[in-house]
Amino acid sequence: MDLFEYQGKELLRKSGVPVPEGRVASTPEEASSAARSLGGKVVVKAQVQVGGRGKAGGIKPAANPDEAAGVAEQIIGMDIKGHKVRRVLVERAGDIKAEYYCSFLLDRSQRTFLGIMSAEGGVEIEEIADTAPEKIARVHIDPLLGMSPFHARKLVFEAGIDPGARKEAIAVLPKLYEAFVALDASLIEVNPLVLTGEGRVMALDAKVSLDDSAAFRHPNFDELRSAHEISAQERAAKEKGLNYIKLEGDVGIIGNGAGLVMSTLDVVKAAGGEPANFLDVGGGADADVLSSALEVITSDDNVKSVLINIFGGITRGDLVAEGIIDALGRLDIHTPIVVRLDGTNAEQGHKMLDEAPHEMLRSATTMLEGADKAVELARGDAP
């Protein structure tokens, strides 16, 4: 789960990382009163999960509460790269002397944690990696030993951080690492980490991604998630325990297992179609799950045909068939559905489908045939 800036900063603040004082506002009036409580001079920042907010006009200074209200009026409701701005973060404005970059993340190839720092903050790290790779300092942190003070010194000295910021930066980095571990984060990126006119080092921005698998030991994950907006289909899928991602095409896809579903998307694309979604019913899906999956997919108006591609292992073909038959009986479905079933109890499943004919139902014996049929049907051709 990716957090909004204001959420990430709040968590960092609680971990002892200095962040600018700020308040969240969802109306110009709230922005104005936030500015008043912060002493007048503020920065108003759009809360969207996409880079390049500043260039898009989503971050603006305001000299007083009235200006803050005016700026908030412009920013709230803005569309930034497809993300609608619902809230702004109003922060006390400060004098910035230098901008740095730092992050902690999981290094998959080394099976460990990685700390990154650069004196070139404020731009994307990929850009620094391209233009000035020598300006990026990296240090691996053993997940069992944790961060030692030398790790912080190494990052700060190798990155060439200004002498006036070194002491505070060396103190802040271990706090960021502690937050990374304590929050079960997969990424904490502070860009920029700034040196203020008063010689303080603080996190001016924060990108925090949390590991959803660790939700069981973090009661606050649910609350953090509630601030996120998802489509009606995504919400319905989530409630039913389905792994659903909406895409732009018109061929609905249902499968079991992430790898097989990704492969099904590829095969549909290769057949000339455009997948409308990724939907993994997971292992051991029963009739209810299949029926709900069909409900979610067919509620998307873009979907012109559906391909169900199931290779039974824990998932049983007879239960898949039962779910499809249930959905066809329960819902008013006018979208053709191509079913490809293999593996555990597939024969039984095919027999059940044959015995419950429905004008929208087609069968396919292989994955490739299924993809071809679904793509033709989406085009309006009737195979």
Add this chain to the structure above:
Amino acid sequence: MAILVGDDTRLVVQGLTGREGSFHGMRNKDYGTDLVAGVTPGKGSSEVEGVPVFDTVAEAVSATGANTSMVFVPPAVAADAILEAHDAGIEVIVAITEHIPALDMARTVTHLRRSSDGRATLIGPNCPGVISPGKANVGIIPGEICEPGSVGLVSRSGTLTYQIVHELTREGLGQSTCVGVGGDPIPGSDFIDILERFEADDGTELVVLVGEIGGDAEERASRYVGEHMTKPVVAYIAGFTAPPGKTMGHAGAIISGSAGTASAKKVAFEEAGIRVATNPTEVAGIVKETLG
């Protein structure tokens, strides 16, 4: 021959008294795997369909000589179960459990790789397990789709593995061992660990590698194949149409920045002289052609 599991496998299932643990444990037993014990803390001295259950893995090992474990416990206690199996001297630990926090796996995998003196191997987590057709099945891969033979298979996926094994079997191409290394960001074993074993295995003539988007395990594997493998490798990658920034089901399957795309992986494989199939069906065709 085969790798990881075979005729010598003596299996203990951690979580045998659970619904899924007993279902799959018994399926493995019915396949012919030597299932010798179960472990559930607090349920020692009981049994599941004639298989003795112990309170600790150490007891199970000393009473039955178990050398392989299948972990089928909930994610919150799974890392602990893996560490317990390792502490008890289990050689091959197959963790089926999905959704174990990455932090737990980073610590567990670091500990295992550092302290195992080459003894313990962790497969998974979030994996379908390992099957050596005709010999032993440890995990949830449906045994009936496999046939004994000389194709080794290693994959990050579950059902996609079944699909490809099914295509191989249909073409008369049996398998030495099929290994699901799992879809997590930090797996206990990666492609290279398994490729090394296949390269050394007399019973394996060719290896099928099934990758997916996310991370750089495929890119590192392609370099390993180019430098160290004499046996042919055929690859397949899922996720060409996956959008960046979205986790496609597996925690490990996410394209971040410019890294981890299917196209980049395809290029890496082809540069190492590995043929990449465009769909699961084509895998079997290329394998057949390569073996002649």
